[in-house]
Amino acid sequence: MRRWNGWGDESIHVALPEEGARLLRRSLGEGRPQTDCTFESLLHRIPACRIPPHPCIQTDAPTRLIHSHGQSLPDWVGLRAGSLERFPDGVAFPENSEQVEDLFQFCRAQHVIVIPHGGGTSVVGHLQIPAKDLPVLSLSMKRMNQMMALNATDQLATFGAGISGLQLEGTLQPKGFTLGHFPQSFEYSSLGGWVATRSCGQQSSYYGRIEDLYAGGELISPIGRLVLPNFPASAAGPDLRQLVLGSEGRMGVLTRVTVRLSRIPEKDDVYTFFFPTWQSGISAVRTIARAGISFSMMRLSNPAETRTLLSLAGNKGKVDWLERYLRWRGLPRDHACICLIGFTGTRRQVRTARCESLAVIRRNNGIALGKLLGKQWKKNRFRTPYLRNTLWNCGYAVDTFETAVNWDGVTATLTAIETAVGDSLAAWKENVHAFSHLSHVYPTGSSLYTTVVFRLADAAEEILARWRAIKAAACRTITAGGGTISHQHGVGTDHRGYLEKEKGSLGIGLLKQVYRHIDPEGLMNPEKLIE
Ligand SMILES: Cc1cc2nc3c(=O)[nH]c(=O)nc-3n(C[C@H](O)[C@H](O)[C@H](O)COP(=O)(O)OP(=O)(O)OC[C@H]3O[C@@H](n4cnc5c(N)ncnc54)[C@H](O)[C@@H]3O)c2cc1C
Structure with a gap:
């Protein structure tokens, strides 16, 4: 069963070796383990549902709690310390495109915000419940997880967008194919989520990033269906797939996704x-x-x-x-x-x-x-992220930051990020243990990936304040160094404030017009990506 307040399957525990514990003690001091709040006590915080009854919408408290967050550090603090404040009013589990359309009609009529929910693995606040005073529906894609077509000649397959990485490879590999998209969250993250966040798998240098693998499909928006045909290539004006890729739930919900496959390599x-x-x-x-x-x-x-x-x-x-x-x-x-x-x-x-x-x-x-x-x-x-659970239990928090820069900025930016995050908790007289790697290497530059470990504090607000200081130091340094605000995790709420520097005000204006056109009432995952 999936762990409700951490990463992964409940039955999997990854131990912290004594050498590792010693390194952290030397670098950060003795860990500060905190008492976790229980699932039951968090249930008491969930307010009454504001959505009128609908046959496809579940409103029980446990389902609402499970769909209230992703895997960002603020999400973890909210769950572990019991300080989570906002919850969806209901959760729908549509099984086909017609049910999605029906739900959109209902949400438009009732002024209900819709947050598409894939695997719930976002690490940058994509699933945060908005502060707006409107009811919120989490639209779980979990039941739209079937393979709908496989064309072996064209090496194309179409899936329900809610299929997880594990289910997808489990379907393709016995047939001799693979998508080859292996983000570290592969066990739980979904195909629709990968497209919506422009995800990047560990072996993308051979198989391609998700934007190379995404051939087309269907997006259901509040005002209608957008069908994206799959051509091998096309010069017919701008490629609308590029608008859908990275749209983070702002344009509607991806229901069907067609992907380009590879044969399983020798x-x-x-x-x-x-x-x-x-x-x-x-x-x-x-x-x-x-x-x-x-x-x-x-x-x-x-x-x-x-x-x-x-x-x-x-x-x-x-x-x-x-x-x-x-x-x-x-x-x-x-x-x-x-x-x-x-x-x-x-x-x-x-x-x-x-x-x-x-x-x-x-x-x-x-x-x-x-x-x-x-x-x-x-x-x-896929086991490494389980260490995050163990470290939290030992009194340490873990987060990761990533960007991509051209070669002439690689070493300088990486050094600057480590220095900035390393100094960011000076006001608390706390250290940050930071270490980095180049994770995806390109002819013109590379992605940089920095992991930070820091000590927990007794109050949830203080852990969050420390995290905000580290995060701001990393993001400011990334933008100052000419890096993109994200190479693979996306924008969500955590990177939103840094996007305009990268896209320019004209670029942000264009995106706003697109989202306003396709979602006139502003009900699709508001407060993510752009204001
Ligand atoms: C341990 C761990 C390791 C990770 N490793 C990687 C990695 O190696 N590479 C990488 O790229 N990312 C990684 N991530 C980040 C995360 O897994 C990706 O961003 C992933 O693409 C999110 O997919 P999801 O299905 O979980 O989406 P969710 O978290 O459920 O949603 C993310 C966003 O996508 C939208 N969305 C989801 N499904 C749909 C849909 N069908 N239609 C429209 N919008 C939709 C949501 O509304 C939201 O805005 C990691 C995360 C964790 C926790």
Whole structure:
């Protein structure tokens, strides 16, 4: 069963190894575990429902509580401390497009706000209940989770937009196909949510980001159906899919999504490399990305992240052996950078790509460690977020920030983000443990992904104040460094204030006109993306 106040399945617990606990104590001080509020006590906070009865809408308190939030840090604080204040008035579970249309008619007539709900995994406040004094309906897409068509010749498949990553691959892989979209939230996040947030999977360098995979489909808006045909390519004016991608529920609800598939590859391996310094690692991954070598993922951790990963790895004997080996090969412990590179395709493609990459890596003084650690990473890649539950129970909060910048700004922006977040809790005399990696590497630049860990405080308001200070420091530094406010998590409420700098006032004005046209009463997920 899904955990109601944290990440993932309730039965899965990931332990914090003693080495990792020691690192956090050294860096942040003893954790401050808090007493969690119970599910039952939160139910008492839920006010009476303001939506008139409708046969498709459930109004019981547990269902409303479960659909009141995503996975952002403020969402976590609200759930754990019991300070959550806003809840949807009801939740609908439509099973087809006609039911969605019927619900929209009802909501327009009754002035009810609609928030499309996919997997509920947003980390930037996409699902926050607006402050407006109108009733709110959460429209769960969970029951629209079937494959509707598969065309093996065209390599296209159409799904109900509520299908989760796990269900989608579970349907495609036995038929010899894969979408290849593996965000770390893959177990729960949905196809419609991926499109609505412009999500990016871990192996997007081979399979493509969601905007490459999204071929078309259907969006039901308050004023009608928008059907997006799937052409292999088209020059027929602006591509309307680009308006739907990243629309964050503002234009309506995606009901059907057609995606471009790949055959399951013959080989899908992840290799591990170490570099003596950050500069040598950057030089190697940039060269590989520019040389046209085929890789599915390339993830270069900075020295702080490399040390943190090794201390969280758990297997002390093996980690000690690895550190001795790295020392013997002349890699200084404090500067070494771990790098994972995935190669996907036919045996021949993988062999060629690996050989070409290896030559670049050797020229940059990197050393190859083979497939063992990569296998381990693949096995655990969806388990890492479970550590967030464990750390919270030990008295530490975790959040992540991400952006993408061109190569000439990569190192400077990453250093500036770590410095800014590192200093952001000085007023509280608290430290922030920050570490980063390049998560998606492109010929012209890279995404940067920073994880922060900080201590909890006794009051929910104080935890939130600390988080706001860290978040503001990260976002200000990202925009000052010329980075996008999001490479993969989207805008939601948390990044909304930074969007105009990126799009310009004319750009924001254009988006406002589109949303006003398609949603004249302003009922679709208000307060997200733009004011
Ligand atoms: C542990 C963890 C790891 C993550 N890793 C990644 C990652 O690797 N890459 C990445 O890109 N993101 C990642 N995320 C962020 C998140 O999973 C993505 O933003 C994801 O795309 C959200 O999908 P969802 O179905 O959960 O959408 P939700 O959270 O339910 O909704 C997000 C937004 O999309 C809208 N929406 C949802 N479904 C529809 C629909 N059918 N029609 C219209 N609008 C809709 C909602 O209204 C809302 O505005 C991670 C999150 C967590 C918690």
